[in-house]
Amino acid sequence: MPRNEQIYPIFLIRLQLETINKMQSPSSYQSIFEGAYGLLTGFATTIRHLFRKPITEPYPEFKRRLPERTRATIILTRDPDGEERCVACYLCSGVCPVNCISMQSAERSDGRRHAAWFRVNFARCIFCGFCEEACPTLAIQLTPHFETCQPDILRLLYEKEDLLVNHGGKNNAYNFYRHAGVAMGIDKGDHLGEDRPVDVRSLMP
Amino acid sequence: MPKLMIDDRKIEVAPGVKVIAAAEQAGIVIPRFCYHPALGSVGACRLCAVKFLDGPVRGLQMSCMVEARDGMVISSTDDEAVDFRRFVIELLMRNHPHDCPVCDEGGYCLLQDETIAGGHAMRRSMGKKRTHRDQYIGELVQHEMNRCIQCYRCQRFYQDYCGYRDFGVMGSASRVYFGRYADGALENPFSGNLIDICPTGVLTDKPARFKGRRWDFQRAPSICIHCSLGCSITVNARYRELVRVEARRNDDINGHFICDRGRYGFAFANHPDRPRQARINGRDTSYEEAIQTTTQRLSEIARTLGPDSIACLSSSRAGVETQMSLKFLTRSQGWRQPGCFVDRSEQNSVTAAVGRLTPERVVSLGEIEKADLILVIGVDPILEAPMLALAMRQAQRAGAGIIILNPQPVSVPFAYDHRPISPDDLCSTLQKWTRSISSQTRTESHFVEKHEEYRGPETPSVPCPLPPVDSLLQNSRRPMIVCGTNIVGTAIIHAAADLARDIHSDCRFPGLFYVLPGPNAFGAAFASAGGKSFSDILPDIETGNIKALILVEADPIFQFPDQERVKNAVKQLDLLVVLDYVPSRSVGFAGQSLAEMVSPAPLHVVIPTLTHFETQASFINQEGRLQQTTPVHVNGLPMSQLTGGKHPPRKFRSDVPGAGARAAWQVLSELEAVLSSTPADSITFADIWYRIGLAWNISVENRTEIPGNLRILSTTVESEPMTEHYRDD
Ligand code: SF4
Ligand code: SF4
Ligand code: SF4
Ligand code: SF4
Ligand code: FES
Numbered sequence: 001m002p003r004n005e006q007i008y009p010i011f012l013i014r015l016q017l018e019t020i021n022k023m024q025s026p027s028s029y030q031s032i033f034e035g036a037y038g039l040l041t042g043f044a045t046t047i048r049h050l051f052r053k054p055i056t057e058p059y060p061e062f063k064r065r066l067p068e069r070t071r072a073t074i075i076l077t078r079d080p081d082g083e084e085r086c087v088a089c090y091l092c093s094g095v096c097p098v099n100c101i102s103m104q105s106a107e108r109s110d111g112r113r114h115a116a117w118f119r120v121n122f123a124r125c126i127f128c129g130f131c132e133e134a135c136p137t138l139a140i141q142l143t144p145h146f147e148t149c150q151p152d153i154l155r156l157l158y159e160k161e162d163l164l165v166n167h168g169g170k171n172n173a174y175n176f177y178r179h180a181g182v183a184m185g186i187d188k189g190d191h192l193g194e195d196r197p198v199d200v201r202s203l204m205p
Numbered sequence: 206m207p208k209l210m211i212d213d214r215k216i217e218v219a220p221g222v223k224v225i226a227a228a229e230q231a232g233i234v235i236p237r238f239c240y241h242p243a244l245g246s247v248g249a250c251r252l253c254a255v256k257f258l259d260g261p262v263r264g265l266q267m268s269c270m271v272e273a274r275d276g277m278v279i280s281s282t283d284d285e286a287v288d289f290r291r292f293v294i295e296l297l298m299r300n301h302p303h304d305c306p307v308c309d310e311g312g313y314c315l316l317q318d319e320t321i322a323g324g325h326a327m328r329r330s331m332g333k334k335r336t337h338r339d340q341y342i343g344e345l346v347q348h349e350m351n352r353c354i355q356c357y358r359c360q361r362f363y364q365d366y367c368g369y370r371d372f373g374v375m376g377s378a379s380r381v382y383f384g385r386y387a388d389g390a391l392e393n394p395f396s397g398n399l400i401d402i403c404p405t406g407v408l409t410d411k412p413a414r415f416k417g418r419r420w421d422f423q424r425a426p427s428i429c430i431h432c433s434l435g436c437s438i439t440v441n442a443r444y445r446e447l448v449r450v451e452a453r454r455n456d457d458i459n460g461h462f463i464c465d466r467g468r469y470g471f472a473f474a475n476h477p478d479r480p481r482q483a484r485i486n487g488r489d490t491s492y493e494e495a496i497q498t499t500t501q502r503l504s505e506i507a508r509t510l511g512p513d514s515i516a517c518l519s520s521s522r523a524g525v526e527t528q529m530s531l532k533f534l535t536r537s538q539g540w541r542q543p544g545c546f547v548d549r550s551e552q553n554s555v556t557a558a559v560g561r562l563t564p565e566r567v568v569s570l571g572e573i574e575k576a577d578l579i580l581v582i583g584v585d586p587i588l589e590a591p592m593l594a595l596a597m598r599q600a601q602r603a604g605a606g607i608i609i610l611n612p613q614p615v616s617v618p619f620a621y622d623h624r625p626i627s628p629d630d631l632c633s634t635l636q637k638w639t640r641s642i643s644s645q646t647r648t649e650s651h652f653v654e655k656h657e658e659y660r661g662p663e664t665p666s667v668p669c670p671l672p673p674v675d676s677l678l679q680n681s682r683r684p685m686i687v688c689g690t691n692i693v694g695t696a697i698i699h700a701a702a703d704l705a706r707d708i709h710s711d712c713r714f715p716g717l718f719y720v721l722p723g724p725n726a727f728g729a730a731f732a733s734a735g736g737k738s739f740s741d742i743l744p745d746i747e748t749g750n751i752k753a754l755i756l757v758e759a760d761p762i763f764q765f766p767d768q769e770r771v772k773n774a775v776k777q778l779d780l781l782v783v784l785d786y787v788p789s790r791s792v793g794f795a796g797q798s799l800a801e802m803v804s805p806a807p808l809h810v811v812i813p814t815l816t817h818f819e820t821q822a823s824f825i826n827q828e829g830r831l832q833q834t835t836p837v838h839v840n841g842l843p844m845s846q847l848t849g850g851k852h853p854p855r856k857f858r859s860d861v862p863g864a865g866a867r868a869a870w871q872v873l874s875e876l877e878a879v880l881s882s883t884p885a886d887s888i889t890f891a892d893i894w895y896r897i898g899l900a901w902n903i904s905v906e907n908r909t910e911i912p913g914n915l916r917i918l919s920t921t922v923e924s925e926p927m928t929e930h931y932r933d934d
Contacts, residue, residue: 004230089306104444106413106850113307114414117852124822137308181302181336181351188336188351191302197334200376 067145071127072146074120076139077169084164085139085176087114092131093141098107098183100124101131101140112177112184118160121151137176141169206735209277219382224268224279225253225905236290236319238297238404239356240269243461244366249357251293252319264794265289290609294323300335300379302351309347310406311421316354335379342372343390344398346471347411355381358402368598369393369617383407386868393618394591397468401452401461406483412469413441413449425837426453428824430522430724431819432590434570435826437913440818441473443829445861446816446843447471458570464591473816475843478788479713480796480813481863486800492812492865496872500809500879502780503536506753516742516754517543519732520759521555521723525831526893527814527872529730529806530759533896534877537850542736543757545729547764551722552730552738554690554698558719561702562829562921565709567918568685568716569828574599576716578681581609582631582701588861590720590827593687593690594618606681608674610634622671631693635700639676643707643762645679685716690726719827727825727917729842739765746774753780757869758814760789782810784869813866815840820868821890829916840864 057064066072079085088105100123106116132138150156168174176190177184189196208217211228218227222900223246225235238250246269253268260277265285280286304309337350348362360374360383371392376382391399396705399408422441429436429450437455441448450471452463472782473479483495506514512605517535519528523545531543546552573579573596586594599617601607606623610631614623626634643726678684687700705717721727739761754775765771772794775781795809817824819840823833842863870893878885898905902923904913 013228051367082440087306088415089311090421091306094418094420104845104850105417107415116850119852154857157855165871166857176306179303180351181304181334182307184307188338194336197336198337198376198380198382200337200382201378202380203377205378 037198054132066146068144070144070146071129071132071142073122073143073148074125074131074158074163075141075143075165075169076118076163077141077165077167079137079175079177080168080173081175082166083112084114084133085137085168086115087113087137087139088118088120089113089136089175091134091136095130095134097130098124098126110184115160118163120158120163121156122158123146123156138171138174143169207273207275207277209273209275209279210281210282210417210760211277218273219270222273224255224271224273224277226283226856227273228255228268228279233281235268235894236322237269238315238319238354239358241358241361241402241461244358244361244402245571246270247357247361249355251295252290252297254286254289254293255279255281256286258283268698271447276463277657290541291323291325294320295325297354298325298328299332300332300351300520301354302334304349304352304406308349308352308406309409309414310352310403310840314406314521315404316352316406321376326785336495337382340384341388342385343396345411345412345465346391346396347409347414348384349407349409350384352406353381353383354405355383356404357383359383360398362398362402363396365602367393367395369593372396372399389929394465394587395595398452398462403613403834410449416448417443422448423838425818425835427464427818427834427837428724428832430824430883431466432877433721433724433726433827434458434590434592435724435824435830435832436592437832438463438467440837442818444844445838446845447474447837447840456571456912458573458828459592460574460596462592462595464595465497466591467643471818473787475816476788477846480785480788480792480811480866481842482813484700484735484796484809484811486809487796492548492867495812495881496875497812498808499780499782499812500876502808503509503538503753503876504880506779507540510752512539512812513541514750515755516540516541516745516751516753517546517743517755517757518739518759518761519543519545520547520719520731521726521729523729523758523816523869524725524824525728525732526823526868526890527873528728529897529900530754530800530870530873530877530893532732534873534880537877541742541751542753543715543732544736544738544742545733545759547739547761548737548929549740550694551690552691552733553695555721555726556730556734557695558688558690558721559727559829561699561720562717562918563706563920564916564918566702566705566715566717566826567916568718569830570596570718572716573597573687573718574603575737576600576683576685577605577679577791579605579607580684580686580704581607581611581621581679582635582686582688583611583693583697584682584687584691584720585615585627585760586687586720587615589689589722593718593720597687600685601654604609606677624671626676628693632696633699635697635704638678639700639704639707641675642679642704645675680702683710683714684708687718687720689720691720691722721827724826724924727829728823728829730916731819731919743771746778749777752778753776753782755782755784756791756795756897757873758786760785760791762790776807778807780808780810784812784814784872786816786866788880811873813868814872819866822868823911825917829918830913831915831917833911840866 007137076086088103093101093103100121104116105117108114129142132142206217211231212233214231216227216231216409218230225237229237235253235255237253240246240253248267248270253336255267255268257263257266258278258280261274262271300866306508339350342348363369363372369392372385373381374381400410422443424441425441425616427438429438436459437453439451439453450468452461482489483492484933485495485498517531519531528545535543542773553554558809579597593882594617601619607623608624609615610626611624612627686701686705687696702717705715708715742751756870781795783791785792792811796811817834818837820836825831839861843859847862875885894905
């Protein structure tokens with residue numbers, strides 16, 4: 001092995017020396033010809049493309065509809081009952097690699113857990129989509145809308161009001177509180193896949 | 206000493222240790238739910254399964270149920286054991302609700318951790334989940350019974366460890382229910398530990414409900430300052446607001462638990478009316494101006510009326526640094542020595558107790574659990590030092606007898622032998638026992654006579670005579686004398702110490718345990734040596750001999766019984782300086798606008814200080830243990846108060862709002878520096894400890910971090926003689 005590794009560079013050096021010797025020789029018209037040929041074929045490609053239909057699109061005159069799963073601006077969606085889906089569980093902020101999500105969880109007057117405030121700093125967000133993946137309630141979702149440039153960096157701080165939409169985003173059916181066990185709007189035992197609450201004082205086997 | 210091998214690691218453990226604990230000593234943590242070092246084993250959860258490969262026991266067994274024995278070869282990573290544990294987790298998750306996002310245990314949840322560790326990600330069971338109705342169990346603990354995994358930790362803690370009966374287990378089969386018989390607040394003053402001890406989200410911290418997740422909190426080890434025991438706690442803060450307190454294990458003091466006062470008593474640090482800005486005569490001002498005005502007036506008063514007209518008062522809740530910087534300040538300026546107590550008899554009692562603790566007799570709270578007889582004199586444990594009651598219960602569960610000498614019965618969660626002795630006879634009775642036991646130790650023959658002699662007065666109307674205390678003491682090996690300082694006078698404090706000293710013999714090792722009236726009352730005894738209590742300087746204020754009063758984290762307007770008298774006296778002062786971190790009465794008095802004042806041109810200055818959550822502070826607990834807190838966050842207006850619960854402000858600023866306060870010792874050191882015209886800007890925590898070290902003649906290795914096992918006793922450190930200036934009348 002070491003033998004081969006040593007031979008290889010020596011062989012290369014020799015090849016280079018030979019080429020240099022050749023080019024220095026005044027009689028090598030062949031190399032001049034080869035150089036010109038290379039230039040002309042290059043220009044030919046350019047000229048050919050001048051007469052072809054372009055594959056790029058003139059943005060912003062033309063705005064293409066991006067695939068649904070494109071990852072850009074974040075929204076907070078609502079469940080089928082029109083309630084905010086987010087329960088302020090801190091999973092999205094916990095997973096965010098650049099720490100651009102912050103929030104404060106709180107108890108709503110009816111006992112429902114929600115975000116008192118929720119902020120995404122789009123000046124930091126790298127649109128990795130981890131938050132969407134972590135969200136257990138399908139509340140936070142990335143959308144194809146990417147045009148968020150602002151002249152003032154503070155305008156890239158989106159508060160809950162800016163993030164909240166009035167639809168379910170990619171899923172209009174899921175309602176976390178129908179699956180959870182806490183009695184929030186739905187009584188114990190009435191959630192999906194639940195038995196009626198047990199009678200502790202029963203002596204039946 | 207059994208020698209065994211766990212996961213290829215050889216270890217030797219004490220006899221009687223369970224395999225799960227032995228593994229922990231070798232650095233291997235076997236998964237568990239129901240086992241807890243303080244509660245022992247029940248074998249309820251089946252999660253701690255390990256494979257016994259060789260030795261006296263073979264096969265798959267619960268490591269929490271098998272005692273470590275010689276020659277055991279154990280594998281916690283054996284395929285069979287790992288598979289078993291995986292299925293146990295899956296089984297426990299069978300009925301578990303889909304609650305994690307709204308469950309406050311998330312971040313603290315052992316069940317979540319073990320589920321992830323076991324690799325159980327997808328639910329396979331198609332059956333319906335069992336559900337339970339929840340209960341209202343008070344304002345401190347939240348109950349959500351669906352999440353229970355039947356580990357019985359709560360019930361064992363509540364009933365066996367604490368001795369309260371209103372929470373327990375009910376039902377049969379898969380209906381097993383942990384709760385109260387009916388809705389209602391928990392009666393146990395240690396109920397907050399249920400939160401720490403429940404491995405799931407059934408029992409969670411109610412005041413901290415929905416406040417945040419553990420991974421977002423700023424956490425720091427700290428010390429509880431709600432009584433003189435100084436239990437170890439972990440403090441959680443977020444957005445400049447204290448959110449929750451947890452127990453921190455400290456086997457010398459509180460073990461695994463703390464009381465509810467310590468757990469929930471942190472609201473003062475978030476108080477919306479906390480002083481955050483220096484004030485002069487009711488007008489907000491800068492810290493620098495406050496210092497300058499104060500020092501000018503102080504030197505004026507010292508020049509015209511003499512240094513004796515300036516008095517300083519600290520308290521037993523101020524840290525050692527604060528108390529001692531006040532002492533250094535008064536010493537360097539030649540003022541009166543500082544006091545640390547409002548009441549003269551309190552100062553005398555604490556001074557007496559601190560003076561009587563010796564290295565041979567002093568015991569820590571952890572050692573109370575190992576006593577075989579506890580004599581409690583003039584102290585109501587649940588009221589004055591709650592964890593003491595829990596420690597005494599553990600002693601009793603291990604077989605100790607407990608005798609409480611109190612005129613009325615006290616409410617404690619264990620059976621005790623109540624000796625109603627009137628306060629007038631208490632001292633003489635103690636002295637009689639002392640004499641009787643020390644003479645019996647010398648000549649064992651008078652034993653029976655002594656019985657007859659003392660039975661009468663002790664138990665006057667009890668039909669079945671209780672065994673005499675002196676004979677119980679006589680027959681014990683590790684008696685503990687627990688004595689209060691609140692209602693008993695110095696004579697009894699001395700009598701208790703004499704008893705502990707004189708019953709010492711070759712086979713009897715008594716311990717002496719005083720309960721003091723504040724987290725740093727011990728330090729206050731040192732700092733106030735040579736100084737007078739507030740009740741003694743009050744006449745001097747009234748007669749005009751004292752013209753300037755500096756209150757450092759002390760609140761005599763609230764604590765002195767006659768508040769109007771104090772207010773009238775304080776109105777005659779030329780200068781009143783109040784340093785504090787809570788909106789105390791004294792802060793309120795000194796902070797009001799002077800239009801309401803009558804006296805000519807007095808100066809009232811309020812300077813805000815830092816709590817022990819925001820700065821490093823040291824406290825000496827009732828056994829002389831010097832302990833230190835670690836700051837958990839910076840001082841400042843909590844964000845929720847800044848924005849009214851809305852999102853954080855949308856503008857940049859470089860300072861922390863509401864962060865004008867400094868540690869009291871910093872303020873005092875600066876006052877001292879300005880008054881003595883020395884540079885003030887470089888006084889650090891280490892400098893203060895250098896001076897304290899010199900004053901007490903102790904060497905604290907690294908002065909910015911004090912080990913938690915350093916005992917400061919009056920016999921081991923040098924200090925001014927702590928005489929009781931005025932005897933109790
Ligand atoms: S993960 Fe989803 S539910 Fe949880 S805080 Fe983020 S957006 Fe809200
Ligand atoms: S107890 Fe643990 S596993 Fe269960 S819902 Fe709460 S956080 Fe999730
Ligand atoms: S309530 Fe908690 S501590 Fe009590 S049995 Fe259930 S899981 Fe265990
Ligand atoms: S016993 Fe005293 S020091 Fe310990 S937690 Fe309770 S109040 Fe705090
Ligand atoms: S820890 Fe051993 S069975 Fe639960």
